[in-house]
Amino acid sequence: MTLRRTSAALRMRRNVLAAAVFAAGVLIASALAHGIADAQTYPVRPITVVVPFAAGGPTDVLARVLGERIRADLGQPVLIENVTGAGGSIGVGRVATAAPDGYTISAGHFGTHVANGAIYPLKYDLVRDLDPVARLPSNPMLVVTRKDFPAASLMELVAWLRANPGKATAGTAGAGSGSHIAGAFLANLVGAPLAFVPYRGTAPAMQDLVAGQIDLIVDQAANSLPQLRQGSIKALAVAAAMRLATAPEIPTSAEAGLPGLQMELWNGMWVPHGTPRPIVDKLNAAVVKALADPAVRERLATLGLAGPPADQRSPEALRAFQRSEIEKWWPIIKAAHITAE
Numbered sequence: 001m002t003l004r005r006t007s008a009a010l011r012m013r014r015n016v017l018a019a020a021v022f023a024a025g026v027l028i029a030s031a032l033a034h035g036i037a038d039a040q041t042y043p044v045r046p047i048t049v050v051v052p053f054a055a056g057g058p059t060d061v062l063a064r065v066l067g068e069r070i071r072a073d074l075g076q077p078v079l080i081e082n083v084t085g086a087g088g089s090i091g092v093g094r095v096a097t098a099a100p101d102g103y104t105i106s107a108g109h110f111g112t113h114v115a116n117g118a119i120y121p122l123k124y125d126l127v128r129d130l131d132p133v134a135r136l137p138s139n140p141m142l143v144v145t146r147k148d149f150p151a152a153s154l155m156e157l158v159a160w161l162r163a164n165p166g167k168a169t170a171g172t173a174g175a176g177s178g179s180h181i182a183g184a185f186l187a188n189l190v191g192a193p194l195a196f197v198p199y200r201g202t203a204p205a206m207q208d209l210v211a212g213q214i215d216l217i218v219d220q221a222a223n224s225l226p227q228l229r230q231g232s233i234k235a236l237a238v239a240a241a242m243r244l245a246t247a248p249e250i251p252t253s254a255e256a257g258l259p260g261l262q263m264e265l266w267n268g269m270w271v272p273h274g275t276p277r278p279i280v281d282k283l284n285a286a287v288v289k290a291l292a293d294p295a296v297r298e299r300l301a302t303l304g305l306a307g308p309p310a311d312q313r314s315p316e317a318l319r320a321f322q323r324s325e326i327e328k329w330w331p332i333i334k335a336a337h338i339t340a341e
């Protein structure tokens with residue numbers, strides 16, 4: 001009796017186990033089938049690109065120019081959502097915890113996807129929680145001042161900063177942003193501190209520069225050039241080895257007397273970790289196609305945006321580059337005591 005009951009119980013347990021294994025198998029198979037089907041039909045609804053800075057700024061403009069072309073290729077609207085604050089780390093966090101289905105993309109750059117990891121106690125891991133899609137064009141930085149700042153050249157600015165340590169206000173897109181790191185780099189080369197003023201992007205910082213509320217920004221060319229062309233700000237140097245084809249009147253930092261001042265900001269796109277590879281490939285192909293489009297290239301060139309080389313446009317190339325940038329920059333940022341405060 002006892003024995004029979006035991007073997008009946010055993011049989012039942014075995015049946016339950018078999019059913020569970022079968023159910024799990026069905027679930028996995030259907031998830032795989034769904035994943036493949038999803039990737040085949042992707043995208044079937046609008047895609048959101050999270051820009052972690054204010055609308056109208058350089059990251060936003062790049063995402064919008066590419067988004068328009070990607071929309072034409074993938075046949076779905078590409079919506080830009082500006083999720084700002086904390087040097088872009090809030091917007092990136094939004095994507096790191098989003099569903100890995102290809103419908104939420106993180107647009108960012110050296111600041112958001114490299115520097116922030118050394119500055120903020122992030123709740124996500126920049127490498128583990130986000131999968132790379134493609135590296136995007138780079139943009140040299142310009143030293144721009146308000147129109148009536150009492151310096152007509154880079155060396156005059158350097159002299160002024162040394163004579164008035166900590167007095168010049170420099171707009172940034174928040175701690176760890178490109179404009180902050182580049183500004184800290186300038187201050188370090190000059191040997192005099194700057195009074196950094198954080199904004200939610202360099203678009204609002206630029207508004208204040210034009211209004212004469214702040215003194216300078218070490219800014220991406222894409223953000224400064226439109227105002228420069230209108231004559232509302234002054235550019236003292238481009239932090240690059242060569243002059244900009246689109247604004248050849250601006251001297252290079254070497255020509256202007258500070259050859260060490262070289263900095264450009266590279267951009268990229270990422271999706272939440274675990275996004276099916278066929279979806280990542282579709283997105284990458286759409287981005288690569290957009291970058292090759294003559295109209296897109298021309299628009300980006302007028303903003304001083306160029307590259308990346310063709311062999312640097314794969315997800316793997318972005319991952320390798322991002323890792324190498326993390327290895328190179330985290331120790332420098334930490335040693336320079338660049339913090340969120």
Ligand code: ASP
Nearest residue numbers: 057059177178179201202
């Ligand atoms: N990406 C810019 C920066 O880091 C800010 C922006 O896009 O508004 O300076």
